Amino acid sequence: MQAFLDSQEKEFGDSFISAIETAICSASVHVAIFSKGYAESPWCLAELVLMLHSHAKIIPVFYGVKPWELRHIEKGVYASAFSDYRKKYRHLDKLKEWEEALQSVSFTIGYEFHNSDLRDCKSIVSAVLKEVQRAKSLHVAKYPVGLDKLVEDFKTSCLDELDSHMQCRINKEGKEAAEILGIFGIGGVGKTTLSKELYNQKRSQYTRSCFLFDVREASEKGELSSLQTQLLRELFHYEPPNFHSTEDGTSYIKNCIRRSSFPSFLIVLDDIDHVKQLDVLSVMDMVHKFNNSLVIVTTRDVGVLIRAGITFGYNLKGMNRNDARALFCSHALGQPRPAPGYEDMVETFIDISGGLPLSLEVLGTHVHGRTQDYWQLEFNKASKVLPQDIKKRLKISFDALDSEEKQIFMDVACFFIGKSKRMAIQVWNGSGWSGQHGLETLKNKCLVEEIIDYSDQDCILLRMHDHLRDLGREMANELTFPLRLWGPQHLKSLESKGFESILAQTKGRCFNSIFDRSMNSQITFFLGESDDCAEKSAILLWLQLDVDHKERKCIPSWIPLQNLETLRISGGLLKRMWQSHQQPPSQLKELQISQTILKEFPDLSGISNHLETVVLAGSEWPIQGFSLVQCLGMNLGSLDLRYTVLHGELVSYNGGERTAIKTLDIKNFKLIGEVVLNNGGECSSARSPMRSLENLKISNQKLVTKLLIHGNHCPSLQSLRLQHMQNLIEVELISIKTLTCLKVHNCKHLKRLSGSCTSLLVFEVSQCPELEMLAI
Numbered sequence: 049m050q051a052f053l054d055s056q057e058k059e060f061g062d063s064f065i066s067a068i069e070t071a072i073c074s075a076s077v078h079v080a081i082f083s084k085g086y087a088e089s090p091w092c093l094a095e096l097v098l099m100l101h102s103h104a105k106i107i108p109v110f111y112g113v114k115p116w117e118l119r120h121i122e123k124g125v126y127a128s129a130f131s132d133y134r135k136k137y138r139h140l141d142k143l144k145e146w147e148e149a150l151q152s153v154s155f156t157i158g159y160e161f162h163n164s165d166l167r168d169c170k171s172i173v174s175a176v177l178k179e180v181q182r183a184k185s186l187h188v189a190k191y192p193v194g195l196d197k198l199v200e201d202f203k204t205s206c207l208d209e210l211d212s213h214m215q216c217r218i219n220k221e222g223k224e225a226a227e228i229l230g231i232f233g234i235g236g237v238g239k240t241t242l243s244k245e246l247y248n249q250k251r252s253q254y255t256r257s258c259f260l261f262d263v264r265e266a267s268e269k270g271e272l273s274s275l276q277t278q279l280l281r282e283l284f285h286y287e288p289p290n291f292h293s294t295e296d297g298t299s300y301i302k303n304c305i306r307r308s309s310f311p312s313f314l315i316v317l318d319d320i321d322h323v324k325q326l327d328v329l330s331v332m333d334m335v336h337k338f339n340n341s342l343v344i345v346t347t348r349d350v351g352v353l354i355r356a357g358i359t360f361g362y363n364l365k366g367m368n369r370n371d372a373r374a375l376f377c378s379h380a381l382g383q384p385r386p387a388p389g390y391e392d393m394v395e396t397f398i399d400i401s402g403g404l405p406l407s408l409e410v411l412g413t414h415v416h417g418r419t420q421d422y423w424q425l426e427f428n429k430a431s432k433v434l435p436q437d438i439k440k441r442l443k444i445s446f447d448a449l450d451s452e453e454k455q456i457f458m459d460v461a462c463f464f465i466g467k468s469k470r471m472a473i474q475v476w477n478g479s480g481w482s483g484q485h486g487l488e489t490l491k492n493k494c495l496v497e498e499i500i501d502y503s504d505q506d507c508i509l510l511r512m513h514d515h516l517r518d519l520g521r522e523m524a525n526e527l528t529f530p531l532r533l534w535g536p537q538h539l540k541s542l543e544s545k546g547f548e549s550i551l552a553q554t555k556g557r558c559f560n561s562i563f564d565r566s567m568n569s570q571i572t573f574f575l576g577e578s579d580d581c582a583e584k585s586a587i588l589l590w591l592q593l594d595v596d597h598k599e600r601k602c603i604p605s606w607i608p609l610q611n612l613e614t615l616r617i618s619g620g621l622l623k624r625m626w627q628s629h630q631q632p633p634s635q636l637k638e639l640q641i642s643q644t645i646l647k648e649f650p651d652l653s654g655i656s657n658h659l660e661t662v663v664l665a666g667s668e669w670p671i672q673g674f675s676l677v678q679c680l681g682m683n684l685g686s687l688d689l690r691y692t693v694l695h696g697e698l699v700s701y702n703g704g705e706r707t708a709i710k711t712l713d714i715k716n717f718k719l720i721g722e723v724v725l726n727n728g729g730e731c732s733s734a735r736s737p738m739r740s741l742e743n744l745k746i747s748n749q750k751l752v753t754k755l756l757i758h759g760n761h762c763p764s765l766q767s768l769r770l771q772h773m774q775n776l777i778e779v780e781l782i783s784i785k786t787l788t789c790l791k792v793h794n795c796k797h798l799k800r801l802s803g804s805c806t807s808l809l810v811f812e813v814s815q816c817p818e819l820e821m822l823a824i
Contacts, residue, residue: 087126108158118154185248191378194371226341230353233364236406239346258282351492366403379412456486461520462534463559478613531556570594595620609633759783
């Protein structure tokens with residue numbers, strides 16, 4: 049900011065001082081102070097005209113002058129000056145231009161005061177600073193479609209929560225501490241665009257500000273020292289020396305932090321991919337030193353935010369369809385709406401973009417000014433091959449994965465979109481990969497999403513943006529091993545073969561569902577790969593048999609079960625399951641039997657300790673003489689008994705040392721009369737076969753009238769849900785110290801609900817109209 053004082057001795061005919069002219073023409077904001085003697089200076093009037101010609105914003109200050117006096121020169125305080133110019137025949141060619149300039153400024157909202165009050169001066173300075181900040185705003189986007197709504201959503205979901213949180217946080221000096229916000233999402237989703245708009249809107253609220261672009265790229269090129277230099281110049285107003293290393297730069301920044309003292313700052317760090325980048329720029333040191341400040345970090349990897357201790361993050365996702373349409377049309381047609389005849393084609397491009405702003409911009413730019421025939425050709429190409437502009441941005445996240453994470457990413461892209469998370473993890477674990485850890489990494493990097501299956505609230509499905517899917521499949525096609533058979537051309541050739549031939553001939557990873565005529569069954573399977581030194585071959589990891597209603601003796605012996613992680617059988621009548629196999633499914637972790645009648649209970653010896661989930665849905669099992677729970681293994685975490693009839697005991701009260709069930713779901717399983725989960729004091733909790741039970745769900749029990757559960761028998765029970773128990777009259781819970789959630793729903797004849805539950809946090813009772821006694 050510069051101020052110039054004109055010498056009163058100068059005559060108007062003298063040439064302009066170039067410095068003044070340059071300053072006026074290049075300034076972003078002008079402050080014109082109109083005093084009573086303003087019009088007596090031809091220099092002031094000429095500079096006012098130049099200010100108006102520069103098209104920069106003018107802030108008028110009326111000091112002892114009314115705005116109307118600038119509009120009516122002949123009546124106001126400037127009448128004498130203009131009269132004197134006319135009488136002395138001076139500047140006659142300029143008078144009309146000066147009058148018009150004064151009249152123009154008189155309609156501009158400004159400041160009006162009659163004495164030099166310090167408060168008035170401060171308000172003017174504040175307004176000037178705000179306009180200067182606004183004038184130097186970053187370019188956000190050519191077409192900022194939906195940006196206002198996005199900013200408001202960010203402020204509502206993130207900044208408002210932060211403001212409330214900061215009131216509870218103070219730093220060592222007893223002041224409100226600075227905070228860090230994160231914006232995360234996949235490449236091309238608009239993180240930089242949003243952060244630039246936030247920076248433009250909020251920078252005037254802070255004393256110092258700095259926006260550092262492409263931190264990840266600078267780090268990869270070894271150019272973080274240039275960002276350190278920029279930070280020092282813009283935030284601390286220091287001109288640093290040339291650093292020999294980033295360590296030198298970090299030390300210099302830390303010294304500046306210790307020496308400096310200013311009220312607040314705003315920093316945006318764009319595209320961070322490692323916590324060390326925050327350390328190199330000494331971000332945390334600044335957060336701890338300066339109060340009332342804000343740091344905004346954008347990243348593709350939410351794990352960076354977690355590791356840096358950044359608790360407030362905003363998950364930026366794709367655009368809604370209306371905004372996507374407006375953005376695409378703006379780039380493709382120069383208007384926010386489809387042109388006549390282009391409506392259907394616009395919708396097809398929106399479909400393949402998946403709401404990704406980068407994709408909408410790239411595809412729209414590609415077809416701008418082109419014919420409809422070209423639009424169709426571009427759509428056909430983009431539907432099959434990801435445009436290079438988009439692929440380059442998205443591949444950055446893929447390249448940052450390790451080899452195993454890349455394999456898991458390609459598996460999701462080829463096989464598991466819309467499929468069960470649990471199934472996918474079992475397959476990856478069976479392939480020798482760390483399925484859970486790999487999936488968490490992909491989620492943190494915004495490459496994979498998890499959604500709840502609305503048909504089954506306990507099931508989590510995997511989802512991926514269409515462009516990421518295309519990228520993963522393209523990467524998979526470039527590999528020779530492990531080969532993935534996912535394309536229609538691959539699957540069609542498989543369907544023509546029988547399942548036995550597929551197992552014998554297929555090499556590579558494949559997930560498919562076929563109807564096998566020889567077995568007269570629908571078969572769904574996942575083949576993994578065995579990296580044998582002699583010969584690479586496929587191994588069966590996941591198998592579902594939908595058997596016809598005819599009787600089968602057992603699972604055919606030619607189906608290899610030794611590496612199987614999951615086995616699901618539905619329908620039919622089976623005499624046996626795998627007794628004909630030389631190698632039983634020793635690695636089996638999940639067993640599901642639904643709508644099936646078994647004449648003989650399967651031999652679980654040798655595999656029971658590996659089982660984690662058993663689902664018996666609508667089946668009939670002959671297990672007279674021994675306990676189902678007692679024959680299952682120590683690792684069993686879930687037992688689901690939906691619509692199932694067991695001819696035998698559900699739970700053994702004697703022994704049961706091997707059982708570790710965590711979730712027991714009893715739905716339409718036949719329970720009669722009183723259900724008692726109570727050892728009666730005869731065995732300790734350590735010996736209880738239900739000692740690991742954490743979640744118990746009982747529903748649709750028409751014949752149960754009383755439920756009694758003792759804490760000694762279920763010492764780990766945390767959640768109990770009872771629903772649709774039409775004849776249940778009494779529930780008694782005894783000494784359940786670990787129970788935190790109790791929900792009772794639609795038990796129309798329930799009269800008494802009592803118990804001693806000292807740790808209860810969630811308690812819900814609904815649609816129990818006859819409830820008379822409630823003592824929890």
